[in-house]
Amino acid sequence: MNYNEEFKRNILIKLAENININFENQQSVERILVELLQDYTVIKNETALTISDIPEKITMYLQAKKLEGLSDLTLQNYFYFLRRLSEHTHKQVRDITLNDLRMFLFKECEGVKPSTANTKVCYLQSFFRWMVDEEIIDKDPSRKLPQVKLPKRLRNSLTIEDIERLRLACNDTRERALIELLFATGCRLSELVGINVEDLNFQDNSIRVIGKGNKERIVYFNTKAKVHIENYLKERQGYGEALFVTCKRPYNRVGPRGVQKIINKIADKAGFDKSVFPHLFRHSMATLGLQNGASITTIQRLLGHSSITTTEKYTETNMESVKYEYKQSMTL
Incomplete structure (x- = not known):
């Protein structure tokens, strides 16, 4: 059966399924189709044979x-x-x-x-x-795809009081060292879990971390964080290369989900009614650093941002800062 015959048959089937016509009318339609198709050649799209690359x-x-x-x-x-x-x-x-x-x-x-x-x-x-x-295609069909406009929201960082509540809620030296290191360094979660003991330099309170794009950078921690990291290392079980390890054998490296669970546990004990997550410490470090006089370029280097625009997103002025500046500068 050629494609003309297949096309004619499919038309008749669809008409019979969707329109209530009798046999005599079907024959009339078929005669009309035969007459019209004499001057045409129907070609079927063989999409099933197309091999996608x-x-x-x-x-x-x-x-x-x-x-x-x-x-x-x-x-x-x-x-x-x-x-x-x-x-x-x-x-x-x-x-x-x-x-x-x-x-x-x-x-x-x-x-x-x-x-x-x-x-x-x-x-x-x-x-x-x-x-x-790579010159695989000439034109980019995705170029005109629109981005969805996002509602602009103020980022709410942790306050000094929040940090103290979390510190007091820690149960052991591992929890306290983890909290202090996240806040002091502003490390990404992936960077934190990748830290090895040998990456720590207690001489100048610095850590070598591997960030996005496999880029290495140096971050710093304060004296308070140093004390709690040293306390944790004295009590830590196992002798693997990872800094933060599980509490049970075989003392494997704590993964991203493990860190999140630890922070959730601390936040619950501290009585927080808002979400507390690893990245919030990173944003809080940047926000509080700027409020205390650090330059945005310094924060950019510490966070490992290639563009300062990214840093500005982390450090949008919150309403507490606006209220403080107003009291300091605008009350006459």
Whole structure:
């Protein structure tokens, strides 16, 4: 059966399913179709035979990003997301359109937060920009994908009083050392869990950490943090290379989820009615540092930001600062 016959048959089937017509009318429709199709050749789109090259390009992209120093977790997030794109769009990358990406994102972003939707847009744009740079495709179909406008909210950092409450709620030397180190250094969670004992320098109170993009930098801790780290090391079980280890054998390195659980436990004991998480210490260190006179470039270096714009997002002036400055400067 040629495609003309298949097309005619499918038309008749659809009409019979959707329109209540008798056999005689069906015959009339068939005669009309035969007459019209004499001057045409129907060609069927063989989409099922199209072999997509998206998986191949994903592999190349992830290999390139790994060489740039992206973490395994970030690469994994890219992989799972782009694999879903491959499953959704059975095309060659050069044939993918803006509308294809819109339809994919419509499905992906259903019910997610605006910030999550923006992350997914960034994943797509990074992937397609790379293919343009590598001259795999000529045009970037993701270029016109819009970012969702996020509501601007003031960042609420921990106060000095909050920090003291958390300190008093610590049960052991490990909890206290962890709290002090997070607040003193402003380390990211991934940086904290990666610290080894040999990275500590007690001569100048510094630590060598590995940040985003596998970049190494030096952070500093104060005397209070030094005392509690030393106390913890004296009591710490096991002799592995990791600084923070579990309390039970085989004394493995504490992972990101383990740190979060420790902080949740301390915050619950301290009676906090707001969420307390590792990154909040990082933001609080930056905010309080600026309030106490540290320059924004110093905070930028300590936090390991490549752009000062990123630092400004962490250090937006909160209402307590506005109230304090008003009392100091505007009350006449």
